[in-house]
């Protein structure tokens with residue numbers, strides 16, 4: 001018998017597809033003046049302004065994954081950690097418009113993810129649950145208990161769907177989940193720089209909601225709700241955070257005083273996909289291939305990361321960069337896979353336009369040996385599956401100039417053809433969702449993580465990436481021959497040489 005939750009997820013996925021002749025349901029017109037506020041604050045909470053100093057500034061990008069002495073947890077090191085993972089990295093200005101950017105990209109720069117910190121016995125930070133206010137780089141103390149619990153530091157995340165749904169309608173739930181994947185990857189890199197080894201807690205969704213206080217309907221009665229996502233322990237030991245609180249403070253701010261549309265299917269798919277994050281697993285984090293380490297400072301890579309808004313359409317990517325990126329996507333190739341040590345279920349298909357020594361064409365990087373046969377059986381019969389690299393599990397499927405196809409498939413966006421490589425993230429789909437509907441979130445997290453790794457590896461080499469959430473789902477499937485929902489493409493990513501828009505000026509994140 002089909003789990004009704006899984007059926008609902010599959011139906012949501014189908015109706016939120018963009019097609020060549022029909023976009024998923026969304027607002028017909030947008031009132032840009034009415035964009036929901038980018039920052040939620042909590043009034044009536046005790047505030048702790050965090051240190052803005054970025055620590056670990058001397059570590060080279062190529063050394064990032066090396067084991068290092070962990071910095072002690074305190075207000076100072078956590079201030080540095082937040083700057084490098086969730087904080088603002090710049091303000092941009094163009095004419096009268098002014099907007100901020102963060103260490104991680106976000107669909108439409110709408111940043112649906114809210115971040116929380118739970119601490120116990122951390123010097124400089126009062127015990128309890130704190131909301132991280134990115135704009136001020138400050139903690140707002142939201143809840144606490146009378147008795148101290150076991151020492152520890154945990155991050156929590158929740159999504160405000162309305163921030164994305166305001167602009168993107170029904171497809172917005174997917175974007176919130178892809179963003180969550182970027183956030184988890186950003187956390188992994190920043191933690192590695194501080195010598196910390198974060199891991200996800202496999203808590204029930206209700207417990208996560210309770211621990212973050214977002215289950216308190218009375219507090220959110222007149223403001224946008226927050227959907228609990230996951231809790232991450234920043235320390236290696238098994239100490240668990242408090243998940244109930246005796247005292248609460250503060251009121252969340254309203255983001256949009258005049259919401260115009262309703263997309264009830266988003267709340268339905270959110271409910272259907274509530275579940276625990278996968279427990280730790282022992283997928284072998286095999287030794288990565290030897291690659292020349294970039295000696296640019298890792299903090300610089302993280303703080304200067306931007307999405308390209310346009311690519312030059314002519315630069316040829318060095319072969320070494322492609323290998324670097326692909327290697328980092330494999331288990332063991334990036335600190336992200338310490339946080340997500342699971343059997344890979346999302347496999348990039350590459351449309352290679354301009355890479356030195358690599359024939360233009362369609363390629364695939366099955367990230368798990370076990371996926372090779374099933375991908376091969378599911379994709380076009382005419383694909384040749386020629387091994388395209390001695391070290392990486394990269395296969396050429398067909399030689400082709402696929403630039404125009406990439407643009408068409410990516411909602412006609414030029415970035416998909418002016419880049420050097422367009423990635424299509426192919427997820428194992430129907431079976432994982434049938435087994436656990438929460439996998440719908442986790443697959444999008446994994447795809448977001450892949451995007452984040454690509455973007456930072458590109459950035460370290462002077463190139464740039466851009467996430468592409470807008471693509472024509474079933475047109476993708478037709479091009480690579482996928483006929484059913486065993487696999488689905490859930491994200492695109494473009495990497496190339498960025499063109500800068502000189503009219504936009506850059507200001508510091510925290511003046």
Ligand SMILES: Cc1cc2nc3c(=O)[nH]c(=O)nc-3n(C[C@H](O)[C@H](O)[C@H](O)COP(=O)(O)O)c2cc1C
Pocket residue numbers: 101102104105106107108109175178179182305306307308309413415466467468469470
């Ligand atoms: C899930 C996701 C989907 C995105 N989709 C698109 C897209 O379809 N087209 C595009 O030009 N940029 C896209 N972006 C890039 C965002 O617009 C960009 O991250 C945002 O404007 C913030 O800028 P920054 O990344 O430079 O900080 C996407 C980003 C994410 C994370």
